[in-house]
Structure formats: structure tokens, C-alpha cells
Amino acid sequence: MSISNFAAPIWLGFLAVILLLALAYLLVQRSRHRNMLRFSNMEQLEKVAPNRPTFWRHIPIILVIVGMVFSTIGAAGPTAEQKVPRNRATVVLVMDVSLSMEATDVSPSRLEVAQQAAKDFAEGLTPGINLGLVTYAGTASVLVSPTTDRGSVKAAIDNIRLAERTATGEGIFTALQSIETLASVLGGSETPPPARIVLMSDGKQTVPDFEDFDNPRHEFVAARLAKTKKIPVSTISFGTQWGVVEIPRDDGGTDQVEVPVDDEAMQEIAQLSGGEFYTASSLEELSGVYDTLEEQIGYEVTRGDASRPWWLLGLLATLAGVVVALLLRQRLP
Template sequence: MTGFAEPFWLVGLAGIPVLYLLYRRAVRERSYAALTFSRVAVAAQARDPDRLRRPHTLFALALLALALILVGLADPQIPLEGMDEGVSVVLVLDTSGSMQATDYQPTRLEAAKAAAGILLSRLNPDDYAGIVIFESGATSAAYLSPDRDRVIERLYSIRGRDGSTALGDGLALGVDMADSIPNRHRVVILLSDGAGNAGTFSAEEAAAYARERSVPVYTVGIGSANPLAGTSEHAALDEETLRAIARTTGGKYYAAVDEGTLAAVYAGLTDEIPREPKDTSIRDVFFVGALAVLLLEMYLRYGRGRILP
């Protein structure tokens, strides 16, 4: 058990020993009264241990039911295996001029969008997703949202640009977006085909910022043996920088050499996203237990197996 959503109800448990002590006091006073005012036979019956034990059992069951109800009202939470906490996933996508190269079919950018769509479609229902794009600067293409269909729609509407590669700006904005919803696990997935050569933040500064915010960054390098086919843009894949970003932030680096391996990388990233078991309420278990105890108490009191005369 990891905690209680409404712990103030647990204060009521302190009253249970008080109720028990008051009950014991009342029983003793009743026994003394019986000895003083009743006939000898009645007094002997009042002092019979078996007879006195019977109402004790019923009262103990009532106290147990009360304790179960109070714990249930406190809403106990436990992490259940197979039920995961939602994660904020931000895709940071390079849209610079070199992403128009046709060594990936139909282009690098379109292949990256198709692969990212696979990842988005495989996220869990409680996950949030968002998209940041960058070239000479960085901007949000889809704000962090649980509406994955909307995010996928915005993904496929992204168009390439002719600018340079502001990799650090894109990563910094992605970290800000991932961190915009508190108390959730966050992850950034960064794809680029070139070295950072523009923008305000360097890749090293953005990686340090991600580490400071405890946001792991998974980096994907896109390139091939004929990296500039179909475009006059020049790009040199800086794998060392992408590896360093992943290493600094606690993520991983992946290299994609064609559209097939790129799709496989993004599909596999779904399983790499760090998750924690989701705290799940088990208060109904305590309420059902309290009901069962009360039914048993009523049966012992009024049913065929009653323990009172």
C-alpha cells in the first residue's frame, strides 16, 4: 500500500479503543448491579464467562466493521501490476531543409512522420502527447494533450522548412512542454538528421536543462549512405552529440538508416518509455469487508445461529 487519498478519516480509528473501554466499563457496572440487586440464580448467570463472552463477540464485530469503513473512507491506494501511470510524451522533430532529402521514401520528413504516428498510436490511454518542431527556430506543432487523434492529425499536417538546425532550441522547448503538467512522468523523443547550427541554446545546454528537470531524452539519428539525395541542403549527422544528449539525460540513442529501421525504432520506443505502476484505489475491498462483517453480526444476533438468548 502506497498511501491514502483521504487520510484524515484514519483519525477516527483512534476512537475505537475508546469505544471498547467504554463498553467494558458498562459491562462491569451491569455485572455489579446484577450481583447487588438480582436473585442468586440471576447473579450466577450474570457471572457466567460464556454468557458474558457472547455479546463481546458481537461488539467486536461491530468495531471491526467500523474500522473497515473508516479505512475505506480514507481511500487506500496500491500500485497494481499491469496498470501504469500516464506519461507525458513529447516528440521533437527536425523540419530543416535537409529533411526534404529523398533517400528515405518519400522523404526523410514524411518517413519520420509515419514512424512517429506508429509510436503515438501505441501509447497508453492515460498518456499525453505533444509535438515540437525545429529548424532555424523552434515552435509547438501540437500542445500536450490526451487527444492522440488530434495530435496525430497535427503531426501529419507538418510541412518541411528551408531553415538551418536549431537542435538545442527544439530540445529546450520539448523539455518545457513535457514539464508543463506536474506530477507526471515525462519523456522527450528527439529526431534530427544534422548537427545543430542555429538557435539560442546549444545542444549541451538543452541537455543539461533536461537533466535538471529530470526529463529523459531518447534521440534518433536519421541518415544514409546517400544522405542528400533530392535536396541541395547540406547536413552532417552529429551522432556524438545525439549520443551525449541521451547519455546526459538518462535516455538512449538510436540510429536509423532507412524508413524501415526508422519505423522499427519508433515502434520499439513505446516499450522503452519508463513507466511506474499506477496507484489504484482499493477502498471497495474494505467496504465489502465491512458489509460482510455486519451481515455476520446480524446473523449471529438474529439468525438461526444466534448467540444471544
């Protein structure tokens, strides 16, 4: 613990006074020892003081000095990092609901696992955070505007319906708009509450074409906009490289279409926006990612007062010194 971690480090100067007291005690003890040795008749000394002093007689004063040291540290106001639940924050969960979520490479299906993990995430998020839900396929929709009502978010997750195509950029743009709308409604503060987007996707953007990087609705453009608004996008690439879905044909048959995850695009979105990138290919892994995000989003680390333990230690040490002095010498040191 460094000096910078004390609220009132000037009180640490009292440690010098305690050191002087300890030195004074040692000098007094040496003086007593010299005076005792002045007796030239050792036999007479044995009669006067048959029991020689032991080290235990110093224990009371040692305990009192230790108690003074602990109390001085407490008076200096030590601080420590503390996790405090956030009460002013906005999170928008953006979920890919394209047809590729029907893939069963994640048992029983990508969609069912994603729904379960998302509901657990909503349930575990600290109560003071406003949580919203956006889904996207070919277009994006706000299913639940940011709110502290977790029931409405979980109900919306249960009623997700899949659709064709994947417009990841639209999902991010819609989430940003939802966050800005809430900030304007809340008002009353010089700065809007901190916000984050959690984007879960299982495949490559198809609307607009992924290679059309200059398109204003491209996912990378949306990520850069999030960066300028200081709203990081934490991305989760969910699924495996060997996922497939069956697409019905006009003749009544079906075609198997590969739907591999797009880790590179998700990682780029996170990097461009200032967020974090995660991968998951099972319920356990996806739940673990959401647990990590809950810790990051739901709590903030602040420095708070940590003097109470030092005061208690000082009190206990001083009390112990008094008790030991009374037991050993029937008087205070």
C-alpha cells in the same frame, strides 16, 4: 524464486509441517510392512493377502501432499514482475523539420518516412499518456501541447512544413517548457508525472553554431538542463551519411548539398540527459525504434500478486488425490 519475492514468507514455515506429515506416513507404512512380515507361514500369507500392495496405492497421499505444498506457497503470497500501462506520464515528440528532411536517401524521403513512423508511434502509445509535439528548424514551435487526444497529434504531423536552419537546443528547451506547463496545470500531486522527450533529428545543429559550446541555447546545454529536471531525452539519429538535398540558386539552377546525419551529437545529447540513443535509416528501422520506446515509456514494471496459479495447482492436486483414492481404494487416503 527467492524468499524476498514473497509477501508473507512466514507461511513457508508450514512446509516443515508438511514434511513431518510425509515422514509420518513413511513410518506408518514401514510399521505395516514389518507387521505383515511377522507371519511365519508365507503360504498362509498368500491366502490372506493374495494381491501384494503396489506403488499406486501411494499416489493419492502423494497428490494430497503436493497440493498442500502448492497451497502453502500460495499462502506465502508469491509476487512477480508485471507490466502495467502508465496512466501518469508525459511524452513530447520533438521532430527536426529543417530542409535536410527533403533528402531521399530514405525512400521516398526522410520527411515522409518520419511522418509515418511518428503517427504510428502516437497511435501505439498507451492511452493514459499525455503526448505532445514540438517541431524545430531555425526556431521551435509547440504544435500540440501534451494531450491524450492522439487525433490532434497525428493531424499536426501530417501538416508539418519544412524551414531553413537547425536549432536542436531550441527544440529541447521548448519541449521542457511544454512539460513544465502541463505539470503546473495538473497539480494535485506531490511529484509531477514522469516525463520524457523523444528527439528525432537528421543533422547537425546550425543555430547557434555547433562549436559555440558555451552558448546558453546550445543543444548540449539543453540536454544538461533536462538531466537536472530528471527528464531524459531519447534521441533518434535518422538518415544516412550520404544524404543530399538540392538548394535553388538565384540564377535558376540548383546546388546539391550533403546532409549527413550527426550520430555523435545525438548520442551525446542522450548521454548528457540520461536517455537512450538510437539510429535508423529506413521506415522499418525507425518503426522498430519507436516500438522499443513505446514499451519503455508506455509501461512500467511493478511487482504484483502471483499467488493465484499456486492456489489453483494446490486445489487441482488435492482434488486429483481424492479422486484417485476413491477410484483405487473406494475410500479417502
